[in-house]
Amino acid sequence: MMRLPISGSKISFAAVFLVSLCFSTLLMWKTTRSLDSYNTGGSKKRRRAGCSRDAAEFYIPTDLKTCKQPRKVDWFNDFLAKNLKNNPLEPGCWEANNSCAPFPCFKLCETGRYAELRKIWSPEKPGKQKVLAFQYGKVASSAIVEGMKVQLGIEVAHxxxxxxxxxxxxxxxxxxxxxxxxxxxxxEWSLKPGDDCFIITATRSHFSRDPSEYFENILYPYHPYGFHPRGIRRYNDTPPVAGDQRWTQEKIMKLGKDHVEALQEDFQAQHEVVIQAYSKWYSGAFKSATDVDIMQQRFDPKKKHMLVHGERCRVLVLRFEDIGEWTNIIGQYFPGFKMPQGSNRAELKWYAEAYRNFLKTLSYRPEELKAMCETETETHFYAEDPDSECADADF
Known part of the structure; x- marks a missing residue:
């Protein structure tokens, strides 16, 4: 390609223009800095006007005003945690005049996931409608709690x-x-006399829930799936001795990649112990706490939910397998509710690869199948489901 000649005068003009532009920019920057110092009394730190609020607007209940761990943010497993300024679980630690709290003041705190998180963590004034989400784990209850808080301002006890x-x-x-x-x-959000009591509970087939629970609790020594030693049935946790070690994240990820059979053997050694704990959960734990016996009412899988009326509370019963309908179902009782895209999903966890490999070759033993299929979960909520794995189970 042929280059066009550039005259010396044009080069000089360009040089002068660039120097002038840089000089003007420098003057504007200095002027802005001077005005900033003037407006803030010479301080380098200046609160962005968009983040300031009247401290009186920040509602905080009396029992949440204490501040014990102001800088504890490491519990939050999300990349946004890097931007936290205060412990999000202790609103008593937040700056009352910072509308971005517990984040520092910055524009993005008002958008996207930042705005959702602030809505989740910020205390709300209670009304007369009180809601309890009460069920065993790994049934997407966290997503229900989050959706109710963000969209409706209802603090659901979880x-x-x-x-x-x-x-x-x-x-x-x-x-x-x-x-x-x-x-x-x-x-303030606990049930008081005169309140409208509403309970949400969800169930999930043991065939999908139990492996999920195993990985979620595999490192917790207070959960049966986390008890030590490994690979044998155990009814309590025994600390390692004689050079033995507890499993770590690194160990589990390596096993999931190179020796997934060890994880499956450990799971199956404990599986029946855990199944026994859940075998009569609704007629046991749920009924004893709520005085509502949901087992007395037939669950119609075609309707995908049922509403049970107790003397004090109404109970909405859901199945995890119908989660795609939860927005419509819960929305019948709480207009405006939408199921959020939950972050508590296996594919987003540190054990994601090990979990995938685990499921690929997992097969249940006859005694496991029998124990699962005899639980209240399977007999009451899935017996009429043609896709139930217990329908053709051979045990």
């Missing part, structure tokens, strides 16, 4: 244990772990 459900029903502060709840839950 209980897995009968003790926590009873605390809520008795109007007391609950002992629900804050990471499980997802936000700081005030006693």
């Amino acid at each position: 209980a897995h244990l009968a003790e926590h459900a009873r605390q809520w029903l008795d109007g007391k502060s609950t002992s629900i772990p804050a990471p499980q709840q997802g936000f700081a839950l005030s006693q």
Whole structure:
């Protein structure tokens, strides 16, 4: 390609133009800095006007005003955690005049996932409608709790244990772990006389739920799937001795890649122990806490939900397998509700690859099949389902 000649005068003009532009930019920058210093009393830190709010607008219940761990943000397994300024589970630690709290003041805090997280964590004033999500784990209950908080401003108590459900029903502060709840839950949101009580519970077939629960709890020594030693049936946790070691994330990921059979053997050694704990969960834990016996009402798989009326509370019963319909179902009772895209999914966890490999070759033994198919979950909620794995089970 032929180049066109450039005259010396044009080069000089371009040089002068660039120098002038740089000089003007420098002057504008200095002027702006001077004005900033003037407006902030010489301080380099200046609050962006869009983040400021009247501290009186920040609602915080009396029982949430304490601040014990202001900088604890490591529990939050999300890339956004890098931008946290304060512990999101302790609103008493937040700056009351910063509308971005618990994030520092920056424009993006008002958009996207940042805005959703602030909505989840920020305390809300309670109304007369109180909601409890009470079920065993790994049934997408976290997504329900998040959706109700973000879209409707309803703080749903997120209980897995009968003790926590009873605390809520008795109007007391609950002992629900804050990471499980997802936000700081005030006693103001526990059930009080005259409140409208609504309970949401969800079930899930053991065939898909149990492997998910195994990986979720594999490192927790207080859960049967996390008990030590490995590969044998155990009813309590025994600390390692004589050079033995507990499994770590690295160990599990390596086994999932190179020796997934070891994970399957460990799961099956404990599986029946865990199944036994859930075999009569609804007639046991759920009924004892709520005084509602949902087993007395037939579940119609075609309707994909049922509503049970107790003396004090209404109970909405769902199945995880119908999660695609939950927006419409829950929306019948809570207009405006939409199921969020939950982040508590196996494909997003550290064990994702090991979990995939685990499921590819997992096969249940006859005694496992029998134990699963005899649980209340399978007999009451899936017996009429033609796709139930218990329909043709050979045990």
